[in-house]
Amino acid sequence: MLDASEGYVTEDGRKIGGVVMEMKNITLRFGGVTAITDISFDIREGEIRAIIGPNGAGKSSMLNVISGFYVPQEGEVWYKGSRRPQMRPYEVARQGIARTFQNIALFEGMSVLDNVMTGRLTQMKTGLLSQALWKGKAEAEETANRDIAEKVIDFLEIQHIRKTPVSRLPYGLKKRVELARALAAEPTLLLLDEPMAGMNVEEKEDMSRFILDVNDEFGTTIALIEHDMGVVMDLSDRVVVMDYGKKIGDGTPDEVRSNQDVIDAYLGVSHD
Numbered sequence: 001m002l003d004a005s006e007g008y009v010t011e012d013g014r015k016i017g018g019v020v021m022e023m024k025n026i027t028l029r030f031g032g033v034t035a036i037t038d039i040s041f042d043i044r045e046g047e048i049r050a051i052i053g054p055n056g057a058g059k060s061s062m063l064n065v066i067s068g069f070y071v072p073q074e075g076e077v078w079y080k081g082s083r084r085p086q087m088r089p090y091e092v093a094r095q096g097i098a099r100t101f102q103n104i105a106l107f108e109g110m111s112v113l114d115n116v117m118t119g120r121l122t123q124m125k126t127g128l129l130s131q132a133l134w135k136g137k138a139e140a141e142e143t144a145n146r147d148i149a150e151k152v153i154d155f156l157e158i159q160h161i162r163k164t165p166v167s168r169l170p171y172g173l174k175k176r177v178e179l180a181r182a183l184a185a186e187p188t189l190l191l192l193d194e195p196m197a198g199m200n201v202e203e204k205e206d207m208s209r210f211i212l213d214v215n216d217e218f219g220t221t222i223a224l225i226e227h228d229m230g231v232v233m234d235l236s237d238r239v240v241v242m243d244y245g246k247k248i249g250d251g252t253p254d255e256v257r258s259n260q261d262v263i264d265a266y267l268g269v270s271h272d
């Protein structure tokens, strides 16, 4: 089992640090529907952590609790060693948590570069008033933000489309632009909601490589939901398995693969 309090070393030699986020006994209800029942798990620094489970298991709801979009009726969210008080999603984003969405949420009429720049908004320090009063300061911040956006664009190999309106891009590239926008916020924790959904094999391979490269190059901790089991098992260091709102498995891909509850609930059935 991988539960050493100071972290662990992965099979491929990457050092995983201490706990960066901890969900403690989370219960989330929508009226009479209990989407999440008493779930606890942690996410460690530098880790790629997957949340899997059949349709309706509560995975997106859990991601929405992490990102502050939903407030659970019970339980505690701990981030960087402190209990997180109730916060609005933009405040959570300011704390270094960025996300992508299951259904692409980009500004279709805007260029790739401008979309990626919107990822900097949560990090901007200069308000409108000081922008008016201190033009120089605002310009310096704009330049710094643009530099970060360009760096991310280079890293994800989308320079050639930086001026192209998003509406003209194929699906796989839109997903990559969404990843770029999330990365532009320089997050500590990156949440990916089905990053490969709807992609062909080649696009999935590209996306997997970029996720691994982001983790490796920037040390970004990543939590992701994904249905493609091959992808999940290849990418992830540890996997949480949910079923009907409950946690039925938690461990390395090998541990999860051989867990009978998981096999019964999920792995024996095709969800593509």
Ligand SMILES: Nc1ncnc2c1ncn2[C@@H]1O[C@H](COP(=O)(O)OP(=O)(O)OP(=O)(O)O)[C@@H](O)[C@H]1O
Residues within 6 Å of the ligand: 030, 033, 034, 035, 053, 054, 055, 056, 057, 058, 059, 060, 061, 062
């Ligand atoms: N906003 C909501 N209002 C009411 N019920 C909801 C809401 N969001 C989710 N649910 C319910 O909570 C349960 C968990 O849904 P959730 O979308 O979190 O599952 P999921 O594992 O992400 O599913 P999928 O793989 O299909 O995306 C489902 O029964 C769903 O109908």
